[in-house]
Amino acid sequence: MESKPSKPSMTCLADFEDHAYQILPRNALDYYRSGADHMQTLKDNRRAYQRYRISPKMLVDVSKRDLSTRIMGKRVEFPIGIAPTAMQRMAHPDGECASARAAQELGTIFIMSTLSTSSIEEVAQAAPQATKWFQLYIYKDREVTKKLVLRAEKAGFKALVLTVDAPYFGRRLADVRNQFELPSHLRMANFVGLGDLETKAGQSGGGSGINNYVASLFDQSLSWQDVAWLKSFSQLPIILKGILRADDALTGIQYGASAIIVSNHGARQLDGVLATIDVLSSIKEAVGDRCELYLDGGVTQGTDVLKALALGAKMVFLGRPVIWGLAHSGQSGVEQTLRLIKGELDSAMALSGCTTLKSVYQDLVICPKSLM
Ligand SMILES: Cc1cc2nc3c(=O)[nH]c(=O)nc-3n(C[C@H](O)[C@H](O)[C@H](O)COP(=O)(O)O)c2cc1C
Known part of the structure; x- marks a missing residue:
């Protein structure tokens, strides 16, 4: 008798999330999954779809x-990339290197966090052919910040993703309760040998180690002038991440931003802000074709991606789902995650009469009054 092929154990992104909840240590799991304060926006980011x-x-x-599509002038195989998330080695020993390799394998974009547990150079070496963008936090010490940018440029990163919603970190209650610290075997790999910049996230001080890190080291005076400052010494295009209003998007374009990521930082900053999918079309209406718009936050299935594309995003990025894939099986888990959601998008396109991303129009998506 022929034996049946074994059942696929992972059929959607939620399966990876369930698995991660079972295997990750509590401190890391809570750090990854939490939103700020009472997590109204965290729920809404998903529910809004x-x-x-x-x-x-x-x-x-x-x-x-x-x-396929073209993003910042470069071919991308499908419009779903990897958002920057900090400290990926808590999920898997290969951390950011595994995620970058998965992006390379599938032909999509990997955005690397400033607060990575692998260094810029390690990631560049691990995935030399991947399209890599560097997410930037601005430190009070501007020389440190400038050096980071120049290192990323030298290592072949193709854009700077300036996070504009985090001059200060939102309060994630679980991290305070857990007195979250970066585990002692891991490091803030971009800052080795730089004192507090390397070590402070490993000291909870009775609260959240990562919040202490940010409160003492990030520049809270961050303003539009800093976009001009970055442009004064870097050749890399600047993408603003964390825009939630049409007027801010327009100001960003005036200051020379090449693209915008509509994002609320995975609901980890100001609780009570709108879900990203809910603000997308008003921002698209304001910016038109003046710059590319991307979106992240709460995307967990192919139909979410289709909806975001119809409402004006050229690409979406995944934060937590990539962490859950990484926790499952490193590079392979991230690849499986990306392949699953890519397949779901393909299926959603086939069933809605779309053959290319250009054929995904706004009228494909409606917001019935009964559901508002
Ligand atoms: C654990 C975690 C760490 C994050 N770290 C960063 C970071 O270092 N820099 C940044 O700009 N955004 C960071 N973000 C926000 C993500 O880039 C992204 O905006 C968000 O995760 C998207 O929402 P999603 O998780 O629902 O996909 C982080 C998000 C999570 C969940």
Whole structure:
């Protein structure tokens, strides 16, 4: 008798999340999954997608489909990339190097966090062909900040993603309760030998180690002038991450931003802000084609991606889902995660009459009054 092929154990991104909840140590799990304060926005980032419904087109020949696009002038195989998340080696010993390799393998973008547990140079070496962008936090010590940027440029990173929503960190209650610290076998790899910049996240001081780190080292005076400052010494295009208003998006363009990521930092900063999918179309309306718009926050399935594309995003990024894939099986887990959601997007396109990303129009998605 022929034996049945074994069942696929991971059928959607939620399966990876469930698995991660079972295997990650409590401190790390809480750090990854938490939102700020009472986590109203965390819930809303996901729930908001249910308020939008798809209005599919019929009798379109969908036998050939193409999910590729061009982002900042470069081909990307499908419009789903990896958002910057800090301290990935808590999820898997290969950390950021594994995520970057997965992006390289699948032909998408990897954004590396300033607060990584692998260094810029390690990631560049691990995934030399990946399209890599460097997420930047601005430190009070501007020389330190400038050196980071120049290192990223030298290592082949293609853009700076300036996070504008975090001059200060939101309060994640679980981290305070757990007295969260970076485990002692890990390091803030971009700051080795730089005293507090390397070590302070490993000292909870009775609260959250990461919040203490940020409060003492990040520059809270961050302003629009700093976009101009970055442009004064770096050739890299600047992408603003964390914009939630149309007027800020327009100001960003005036200051020379090449693209914008509509983001609320995975609901980890100001609790009570709108879900990112809810602000996307007003920002798209304001900026039009003047710059590329991307989105992150709460994207967990292919139909979420389709909705974001229809409402104006050219690309979406995944934060936590990549961590859950990483926790499952390193590079392979991240690849499986990306392949799953790419497949879901492909299926959603086939069933809604879309053969290319250009054929995903705004009228594909509606927000019925009964669901508001
Ligand atoms: C554990 C964790 C760490 C993060 N670290 C950073 C970071 O270092 N820099 C940054 O700009 N955003 C950071 N973010 C925000 C993500 O880039 C992204 O905006 C968010 O995770 C998207 O939401 P999602 O997790 O629902 O996909 C982090 C998010 C999480 C969950």
